[in-house]
Amino acid sequence: MSSSCVTAREREVFELALRGYTNARIATDVHVSLPTVKSHIKSILRKLGLKGRKDIPISRLWDKYIGDSAGLANLVL
Template identity: 50%
Template sequence: MRGEWLACRALALAGCDHDEATVFAAEAEKVATSLESSVLASAARVILAAKRRRDAATDVTTWSAHIIELKCLDVFVLAVRAYPPIFELSLSEDIDSRPAIDALRRASAASLIPLKQFDPEAGADVLQTLSKREREVFELLGHGMTNREIANALYISEVTVKVHVRHILKKLGVRSRTEAALLGATAQPL
């Protein structure tokens, strides 16, 4: 129980007090007797790493994949609430992000993800600029599928998927596949 308390405190402090959060995370890891304590402490540590180092994306992605594999999605949601940039840093085309996106939706936390304002009326026009194949790829992005999964589903190569994703990003005016995936997850069916 003490490990969970320490880990929660570390996670809460990770956004504002690096030194104190580091101390609480280390203490939580020493006394942790449950998976929850360990993953909460790891969330605090990964947030601290993301805030301190520009090259922390690999660490964050590895952490995210581990959390998703453990099905500790409540901790993923807590980490995103504590430090919203963690979401975009945590995803890569090699990770099935559907569970994380679904967890954020269920927790009503999708609004924490930085996403360009999207006017539904204007958005319908923008979505219509996508080719038929781009709309198919966009819809699968909205389900959180990786490039490989999209390629397999549409019987095309991963390279072709990457080209379609680049075109989609440009046409929709978003910076990342994460923003496109969230937009696809919330868009009306095409």
């Protein structure tokens, strides 16, 4: 897979998804439509090489991308 950067909005949506927010709640919180949230999640899962949310190893990703001091700002795939 070629390297591609995760956008700032994808980072924001991904962080909320990792916290267990529903797509509807993410849409409300970041002031975008539900289809936009779904698009962002689909894009970032594709960049991570995952098929769906159930494939996200929550604790490992949380520790790696959110639990550290850099957070998702350094997520480049």
